[in-house]
Amino acid sequence: MRRRRVCVVVTARPSYARIRSALRAIAAHDGLELQLLVAASALLSRYGDTLDVMRADGFEPAARVYMVVEGETPLTSAKTTGLGMVELATQFDNLQPDVVVTIADRYETLATAAAASYMNLPVAHVQGGEVTGSIDEKVRHAVTKLSNLHFVSTELSRERVIRMGEEPDTVHVTGCPSIDLAADVARAGAEGFDPFARYGGVGPAFDRAGGYLVVLQHPVTTEHEEARAQVEETLAAVHASGLPAFWFWPNVDAGSDGTSKGIRIFRERHPECRIHFYRNMAPDDFVRLALGSRCVVGNSSFGIRESALLGLPVVNIGSRQQGRERAANVADVAHDRAAIGAAIARQAAVGRYPGDPLYGRGDAGERIAALLATAPLQVEKRLAY
Amino acid sequence: MRRRRVCVVVTARPSYARIRSALRAIAAHDGLELQLLVAASALLSRYGDTLDVMRADGFEPAARVYMVVEGETPLTSAKTTGLGMVELATQFDNLQPDVVVTIADRYETLATAAAASYMNLPVAHVQGGEVTGSIDEKVRHAVTKLSNLHFVSTELSRERVIRMGEEPDTVHVTGCPSIDLAADVARAGAEGFDPFARYGGVGPAFDRAGGYLVVLQHPVTTEHEEARAQVEETLAAVHASGLPAFWFWPNVDAGSDGTSKGIRIFRERHPECRIHFYRNMAPDDFVRLALGSRCVVGNSSFGIRESALLGLPVVNIGSRQQGRERAANVADVAHDRAAIGAAIARQAAVGRYPGDPLYGRGDAGERIAALLATAPLQVEKRLAY
Amino acid sequence: MRRRRVCVVVTARPSYARIRSALRAIAAHDGLELQLLVAASALLSRYGDTLDVMRADGFEPAARVYMVVEGETPLTSAKTTGLGMVELATQFDNLQPDVVVTIADRYETLATAAAASYMNLPVAHVQGGEVTGSIDEKVRHAVTKLSNLHFVSTELSRERVIRMGEEPDTVHVTGCPSIDLAADVARAGAEGFDPFARYGGVGPAFDRAGGYLVVLQHPVTTEHEEARAQVEETLAAVHASGLPAFWFWPNVDAGSDGTSKGIRIFRERHPECRIHFYRNMAPDDFVRLALGSRCVVGNSSFGIRESALLGLPVVNIGSRQQGRERAANVADVAHDRAAIGAAIARQAAVGRYPGDPLYGRGDAGERIAALLATAPLQVEKRLAY
């Protein structure tokens, strides 16, 4: 029997981290042929040369699509989505996949799902049914309605996807594949990892023995004009915490110019600050870095998802992760330097929380590959009520 | 107080018929400013010069967007959607509307809703919550998830939209604005309307006194390769019915080349056939034509929606209207010339059914305009469960 | 040594006829690998399913690009060119050709040349240096300035390309490859070819023994609003000539809707007219048809180029071929039914003119392939003065 061709569209650094274990499992599966389509900011060096990371991991793209319309405004997000649809359609026509996999809630996720749907290709969606409250949530649920197979992270997400009218047989709780990597790294331990030796980055080196913070803060699409003011609160709080920090540049998105500008100006004004900046890091090294930290700060999904199973103390800032299920390890605060500072102090004193399998146990990639190999593939669907 | 700017995107002949009464009511409303954006097949002469019809009705577009990538395959549908997103985004940036109105379930409907969503514009969707079972249904529900205001046709549709997780306060049963026109025309009566005198068309004239059929058959996206075979069954049945017929060319969509080819070849082979072909007709004249007919044949939504209130006998063919609520006036048959012929014979003998307000009472346009003027407009939303 | 990869972009029915012998010679050449990219109207059934013809000739495309934005106005021509550039760039990135071949003066020709130029790929242009006076001429010379190798049809064209500043070493008089096919067919003879039996077409059959006309009339881009009036003059003259005719539908271009409409309405008004209409014909059969005719009428380049070597009497109408070199077989007339009618009468009485090798002797394809295999390929160039 012919192997099923599975086209996975990876469009950003965090999406790759999220799907890597599934890519591995698909590539290794006898019944599947992986067609890796790398697009959008995953091809751009200012967002971390994700393609290089992927190649170092042994993945070679079947096609590449440059599709980011520069500007990082809501207008250019819309145009990027449109240009992506035009080009992804041509690629799907060339690749003739049996099923297209799309990830989470980015605008390219919608471009992927819509292009595939119009071409009568079955769509499998990873991470449906989660609630976040921004434009991302609109997109996530729209993608659910365009999709035929749903690989969700939690039981609650499954319930939501079914309530939206999807057939229960098509909705599978696989856990989130981003957890798989974290689980692997945690099992192996992070001893001997030296981020300064391994990665360049910008800013001073410091002694990690006294503890450190890891910070990721992305702009929120619907608050993109406040991106700079928001990052300035976090910068002030981290600077005042007395702990040194590793800080990561934001994703490409409406507002990321503001976030970047805030960081640049802070650096110029505070050359004494013990913050070391990275554009990117191999996903497993990032987990190693986080495992060695006292606390993860910002608004990244890592704080909500991977950190649950790892038991890491987290200070989650602002609205970006609003509405997501969370375990006991997360402290939520507003964009306020005093509140952020107090939460960092409390969480940095905790040590570790017990691990919680809320978002998966570390076998999501394997489960997704197995389902892609065996689940019925069909395009037609109908509201289940 | 500044009037709310309402941008309505009209992309096809049937969409215009569907929204015209709402356009009138928006243009006439003191609190609203209509921004009419005409795009896609509504600009193309081979789909009936819809823009000319709109201008004759007194509507002038604020912008025009050519966006149809020629080919009428699933691939070009996807590309058209993408190109539409790129261009509509630029237009929304110029027009700066307060709310964007998108209609039904076409691919341009999704392009409109997605472009507006990414630009943080509130989206109002007309005709959500209906069930049809093809790619159109995927799109319709995806648009629901991108939209902030829902103007649905039936109580059952409202219930479905709410079950998909929309806030009940944002879901309004307005009835379908396409019914408004039909109700107006039915009230006024169709006496004196002569389709031959008023419209050119192609094919022989005939005596309408003995009764006639009206036929509309569109290709089904997911069955686009069978479009020609399907139309041939209908042609054979209509030809054999003994009744003359008025026949309308199909919408632009995957498969319409096949439908057109089937019609062209039939015409060449049966020059004696009493079928008169039209590309298009003013919507009110179409209602007049249908009111004078013995039976409406094909798979158009007119047979399901307007015909309910009008009580017209309908022979509905194939899967295109599957899953839609219908009144007692509809007889469903497969793409089979014998079955179609038998159903035509039965329905042509009925006369008229009692009118059923299933899809509205004729005041949907007014209700939509009133809601657009007063409903809270917001972009943010969250699954209601 | 690795074979040179030659990417030939074919975008229209007449371009294919023009380049076929070169495609054959490239495919057969030991030092070359043919990458055939089929795009634009060559993929569309309403312009004759050129791809099917190509496949029947043994050519399989390396990639297909749907890129025609529907509308056939100057606006959509510009948008088609732009969309083509976007998509062709992605294809060149996939195919990694050593040289890109672009043909004549269509808008897709410019899209091809510009995309390749920006990607630092050498461009070879077929049919540079000819003078026609419309937008086509602007484009043709702009393509010359973007190109690195020039395969021109005539000595005068070579002189013009050099005067425009191109290095003489890069400008080669190969003759026009469209002549190759005509020369082959003329050698073999057209006996036994029955256009009615071989091709469907629309309109009455007639006796060819008394002689017949062959008509091709395309809209002129800069006169696109007059397309319908212009074709009506020709229709009237042909109808009045007393000779039956074979008539071909126009290319996709601004104005072709007008031309088509003119033809459709004439057909309806004159059902008695002895004109048989074709959408398309295999290029060799077209030559056979022309060889059997009394006169070729219209504004096609066939009348100027192939007809020179074949010695066919030609009535060339209007400005479309203005400025092109022509042999003694061509009579030029304006868009005036009387003038057209008189010229048809004179030319139909001639029989045959002596053949003139003005546009080539029938070996252009072989010469082009040989040059592509051996000519230095470079991107950089500089005005030769």
Added chain:
Amino acid sequence: MRRRRVCVVVTARPSYARIRSALRAIAAHDGLELQLLVAASALLSRYGDTLDVMRADGFEPAARVYMVVEGETPLTSAKTTGLGMVELATQFDNLQPDVVVTIADRYETLATAAAASYMNLPVAHVQGGEVTGSIDEKVRHAVTKLSNLHFVSTELSRERVIRMGEEPDTVHVTGCPSIDLAADVARAGAEGFDPFARYGGVGPAFDRAGGYLVVLQHPVTTEHEEARAQVEETLAAVHASGLPAFWFWPNVDAGSDGTSKGIRIFRERHPECRIHFYRNMAPDDFVRLALGSRCVVGNSSFGIRESALLGLPVVNIGSRQQGRERAANVADVAHDRAAIGAAIARQAAVGRYPGDPLYGRGDAGERIAALLATAPLQVEKRLAY
């Protein structure tokens, strides 16, 4: 008489500097209406927020078009050009200009000229006929062939444009409008201008009394992979010169990521270096800065054009300005730190050269406006031989 609508498309920081005096003269002319279309990198903050500069100068855009496809590779240059054509066509359709003005030799210049040509709009080209030898030269001459009016900078350029086949009546030596601004500033003098006080920038302040350099180095499209190595040579030479320097970030183009990376890493490794970096500066302030310098270094056209009339010593590096006419003030060197260093030393000792009106006398803007108001506007053209 209706004023002629002149649509000027400005797509980059240097293009704006180049055309500003013409914009002023067009806006002030009684017979003209300025339609300013701002697009591409002129809208992007990482290339200097050109739109803000324009607004500060009193210009408000009639339309904005985001069109840069991110990536800065030859592939994305091609895609940007294509996307630009699609969108500019729609804008021209909205604005209905009488003539479109396009500037120099950028890829957006070709997009502008091609879109306008296909829409049957007359095209006026500023800076045709110059010789540079890279992809820019291909584009410049292709734009000449698409254009109907030519406003050239030098007598030699005029001769070249005519030799390329343009009608002599349509080719006007106006001088280069970029010279106008420089002439104005030189007349007024640069006293009292303090770049540190007026502009932020990055890097140390220094005493300007001992003299300083001004450096602009852009990547060369056809050498884009060497961009980083090339800028490192210049950085080393400037650092070793003993003179402090003001350094400007590069244009958006294939290779600018490499140039930027080279600069960033140099800054990190040489925190002691007396180089102050700017993203941008108002064009008149840039002239003031250059007037106060000992020498202008790099490969900007400023060194060739404006500097001629100003008599500034220039060290011109590499191939970017190859083939351009130059006055006695320019010393040409290769990408070699020793050669660059020696040339800086020699030129910094000169003081000032006599001014040379090679590229104009400072009245180009006025002359261009006058010609746009009075020259015959036509689309049709034909090779003049």
